[in-house]
Amino acid sequence: MSITFYYAPQSNAGRIRVSLAELDVPYEAVRLDLRAGDQKKPDFLAINPNGKVPTLVIDGTPMFESAAIQIALGERYGVQKGLWPAPGTPEQLTALTWLVWGQVSLTGALFRYMANTSEYFAKEMHNEKQAEQALAEIHGLLRILDSRLEGRPYVIGERCTLVDLDLASVLGWGLMAAKIDFSEQKNLKGWLGRIGERPSIKAAMAET
Incomplete structure (x- = not known):
């Protein structure tokens, strides 16, 4: 291998x-x-x-x-390390769903917002209406994730998986870079705190 x-x-x-x-x-x-x-x-x-x-x-x-x-x-x-559900299980279907949701729906909305507000993109490319729409979409998606985390410590259940790590990587960068307030999402805030303490996440965030 x-x-x-x-x-x-x-x-x-x-x-x-x-x-x-x-x-x-x-x-x-x-x-x-x-x-x-x-x-x-x-x-x-x-x-x-x-x-x-x-x-x-x-x-x-x-x-x-x-x-x-x-x-x-x-x-x-x-699977062997407990970081991914076993094939053919309901948990695997859930993992696939949330992983792709994070990389398509959530990342897409964050990118659209950044493209219309961030200094990394030329000001003549910014569109206020598109920024407003993207921000509203982001807040809606954050509420969805917050609801998913109600009563469970991680997205799939009791154990942290690659889905949590991937979503936290997206949000750890995206929410900070876009300066988005998510303080109302208490479940999301606690979950990000737990994931953020993992050495792998700390090392990735610190890398330059």
Whole structure:
């Protein structure tokens, strides 16, 4: 078994780094300098034609798109370690649902809000109405997640899984970068606090 992990600090690859640390599987890390254009070099494009991170090569097979990578890691390494539900169980269906929800619905709304408000995007690209709509959507999604956490410590149940780690990676960056107040969501706040104490999350957030 061999894993090569292509990443860049402060990027979407952070969530995969967290999962690899939690799973405690050996891998080779290859750091790309995105500003220097490492992701556009022919050798890397041969692995991931999108020219993006994260990218994983498992036993010679390249993978991209973080949702697909998380599922593969969960199914291959996470079941035994209690970080992913067993195949064919209701919990597995729930895990797949919330993982994709976080990377599509939640991340999509956060990105739309950032694109219309953040200094990382040119002001002429900002649209106040679109920002308002995205912010309203984000708050609605946060309420959904807060409701899911009512009466349970983690998204799937009693144990932390890759779903929690992935969602917390999204929110840990997104809520801070977008300066979104989520103080009304008490369940969400407590859950983020628990996840944030894990060494893998602390290391990923601190990486520069």
